[in-house]
Amino acid sequence: MIWFYYILAILLVIISLYHFIVARNYVKRLIALNILGSGVFLFFITTAKNTNTESPDPVPHALVLTGIVVAVSATAIAVSLILHLNKEEE
Amino acid sequence: MISFDLGYLIVLPLLASIFSLISPIRVYIALAFSLLSFLLSVYSFLYTLRDNTPLYQWIGGWTPPLGIGLRLDGLSGFFLLMIGIVSLFVALYSISFFNVEYKRQGRFFWFFFFFLWAGLNAFFLSEDLFNLYVALEVLSLTAVILVALPGYKKAIKASLNYLFLSILASMFYLLGIAMLYANYGVLSMSLLSQKLSDTQEFIYALFPITIALAIKSALLPFHFWLPPAHSSTVAPASALLSSLVIKPPAYLMLRLWMEVLPKDKSLEYLSIVLSIMGALAIFIGSYYAIRQKTIKRLLAYSTVAQMGYLFLMAPIYYHGGMLKEAVFQAFALQVFSHALAKASMFLSSGNAIYVAKRDELSYMPGFAHSHPFTFFALFFSGATLIGLPLSAGFVAKFLFLELSIKLGFFLHGGIMLLGSLLASLYVYPIWKECFSSHPTKFYDKPIPQLMEISAFLLGFLAFSSGMITGFLLEGIARR
């Protein structure tokens, strides 16, 4: 099962990377970045499961929590910048 | 007696940022905290100079791999000193700058200024890879907001592109850490270096990490975000971004190559690729800088070129394991001289734009007569960028040249000298305009004294620190 999740994480990373480069629309780019982030987090969490201890490794969980909060902060800034840009263009 | 704690270097700027936002007397708070943080930076540099061993501090008393380590050695202490000097003078400049221009932005500027300081201190002190990610994120988000600060369309657009690229880079960096963690199970750099010896798996993780660091420090194929971002914001912010914010990724690369990664054949190829990119960055950056008509874009492209030096020397980081101290000295001095000089130049460009209300080069003639302080700032810092003798830039380039000859990389030394020549080609037009004896328009609008003097002092320090390099170099070599 672990290998399935690893491969899923890699697929998420590469398809969102492809769409990030290809997309010309800011909204699509933002979504692609968020999905890229999810792929990376999935990689981390799967690694947490890949141990010999009974319950999974809590360190990656804490790191991913940090990562999610940081990603949301960056998304909030991006949204506000894009809205600002649209207002300037009107 | 309160004992010295590395945490102060991070907490004090953080608290300063909060106070400067909620308090009505933000300028005084900013001044007081800037001085305090500056003194702390100086103290930590002197600390490394006095004690011959690096200072390790385990936060919470948890030793790695469980906890996070802070490390103060000669190199990081020196960079703390650099951050302190640049930030202090930028703070002095900003007090006056936001008094006369961009008053609305001045309300929030100090918050981001101190956050940036905290982030930089955190970055240079940390020795935990994930902690470096968070510090990097603090830096890049602050930088993005600083770019968007003026609020007009050009700035917002530049900052948006910067934001997208820097989130991408952060995700890549995080991916690299995840891969390293999956293989080695540690995040601390010193433990990682023990675990890495005689293994090869790290190569896969190094790939995303290198891309991430290249994007963040604007190495050639990813340099396109830098000129619009650094040139479209207000002068103090440009100075901070161009002199301080893009240095940390390069520093991290140096640390990884010199202290963490083992000798591996594939690393050698990677170092060649990096040095080719660095060389191209020097040529292309200089070429575009020469062609620019506005002073801020010229300076931004010159940053691309100057960052190229740090990557041009990648083979030296790989082969120079025996000469670690010398490599650190050369690298640190190059970063230091560029940081001080570029900050001074951006601040002076702010002065020029304040007077002329335009940022075309042709609109700032005769500065040598009307505003000699600004002219001398431009002169000294330009000389440092070129690397004229006596300046810190000269010493840095000399050290690099010596290393490349010692290790047999004659071509790299030659490219560096060529880069100096190109630098003189793009610095020269600025001097020429300043000395123009038949100015089309004579500006007698006075510049606030604090703005002139802080820009001048930074430039002067950048130049004159070449004469006290013995003292600085000794500090860097302490480990």
Add this chain to the structure above:
Amino acid sequence: MLDLALGLMLFVSALLSLHSKDTMKSGVFFIIFGFLSGLIWVRLEAPDVALVEIILGSAITGLLIFKLVKGSKQKDLKAFTFTRLWAGFISFLILIFMLFHLTTIERQDRIASLVFENLHKSGVDSAVNAVLLNFRGYDTLLEVGVITLAIFGLLSLGLKREAYYWDNPLLKGFSRLLLPFIVFFSLYITYLGTFSVGGAFQGGALLAGGLVIFALAGQALPLKASIIYIFMMAGLGVFSLIGLLYALLGYGFLTYPLELSTISIMIIELSIWISTAFLLYTAYRGKL
């Protein structure tokens, strides 16, 4: 089997979200994606991450993206063939690299056993929160810094666009009815963090969700702007003051002595709880 189905659905929703021409559709599929990834975190025994992901990664990010879609009329231009080619090339390169890397991963303990050994010295019983607030508390301090920084950055842009709301008596009544429960429940989750699944970010995100529903009904909180301001600052301020305090007392930066660790962590958790909630609420509103 369940994993396979969930993973497939996750991948398909990601593809649909990235592929669709209509940005509104992308947003909807992105929310579905976030929700499914939350379920996957549960499958991978990471309930803490699942809580935060569903509320932050799916709900709040989704709302922000909807706000963006409504306010942006940018056309999606087709990329050049050349761009497509090199994007494909780079993605392919990374695919190859990562697949090779997969072959090198081994099953090993990493830090996990060390964390469980030291858990009793941390002052918290839940392993994730022990890592988050004690072992790697410094990371969390900077993280709280990042989110505070981001929201104040957004405020400094000074955008005065009204957030979308639906003026309807039923929704108003519902959100008013719900809010006290959500406050109570999020506080409970925060408190739960000291010994089980839950914690400050989880609880704060939950409260933020409740506050955003409140705002969606077009009502403002009966709080003064200055109080919201202080709430937003609370996390960073309290956390760094406690760090400073222990440094000044001679224990060292963010180093809690064993007998004071539980209470210190509780105080920090409470302050992070309130500030996360109000920061995210402000992120949605876009103004104070």
Add this chain to the structure above:
Amino acid sequence: MAFEILSIAFMFIGAIFLLAGSIGLIRLKDTYSRLHALTKADVLGFGFIVLSCILSTDLLSHWIKLLLVWLLAISYSALVGYALANRKKRYA
């Protein structure tokens, strides 16, 4: 034993209702009929699933939590149905 069989049966019934609702959501043509399928499935299917869960545990705290979840779910499903119908009516 009887409880277990009952629990599994309820789970099946709930799942069938949810499936029917999903099929209705895809196959039905206009918004109101879709909404009808969706909300009905939510209330009934979800109700049966909660019931089956309640039967499979004998802890009071779990019962209370499940009931609360059910209460919240039906109240928001009603609200969402109302909101969608309202929207449709206004912008039809």
